[in-house]
Amino acid sequence: RQGHRPIALIGGGTGLVRDPSGKTEMRQLLTPQTIAENAAGIKKQLSRFIDFADAKALLLNNADWLTQLEYIPFLRDIGRHFSVNRMIKAESYKMRLDSEDGLSFIEFNYMILQAYDFLELFDRYGCRLQMGGADQWGNIVAGIELIRKMRQETTFGVTFPLITTSSGAKMGKTVKGAVWLDPQRTSPYEYYQYWI
Helix, strand or coil: CCCCCCEEEECCCHHHCCCCCCCCCCCCCCCHHHHHHHHHHHHHHHCCCCCCHHHCCEEEECHHHHCCCCHHHHHHHCHHHCCHHHHCCCHHHHHHHCCCCCCCHHHHCHHHHHHHHHHHHHHHHCCCEEEEEHHHHHHHHHHHHHHHHHHCCCCEEEEECCCECCCCCECCCCCCCCCCCCCCCCCHHHHHHHHC
């Protein structure tokens, strides 16, 4: 409404890695087919709130660039900008490092991949603001710092408090009793009852 163009980013690439935030054990890895089905569902849900017609908003999939990366050039060009010391201080990593299962190498790379997403969105579309849940603060800041280091540009992040279960746990898609914006998954009655 104010002349800005929203970009909704589907994690087709990062979904193959999985975010360790808010989890005490490694998330189950998804198949590319499951990720594609999830992406179609997300677009349908977002289309009720965001107008994708005539490129007023974009729906992008980070698999388009993440699955094309070459490992050695990525390590040299992007990985060198990240301090392992700073990364392991992130709350999501600290919690997992202290858990019985630990933190897998694949999950450790999630922050770098999300930061790279912000760089790609900045380079391709001039995106200067990334928004997400409060659990994504460290990943968003990592993207802001990557853009500052590589492009000498200023970008911004906004996070929002998460909707939690009655016990205070993060309400993710896999949590029992999660509230959905889809009446096929949460009836209007159940949706109303949750908030009441």
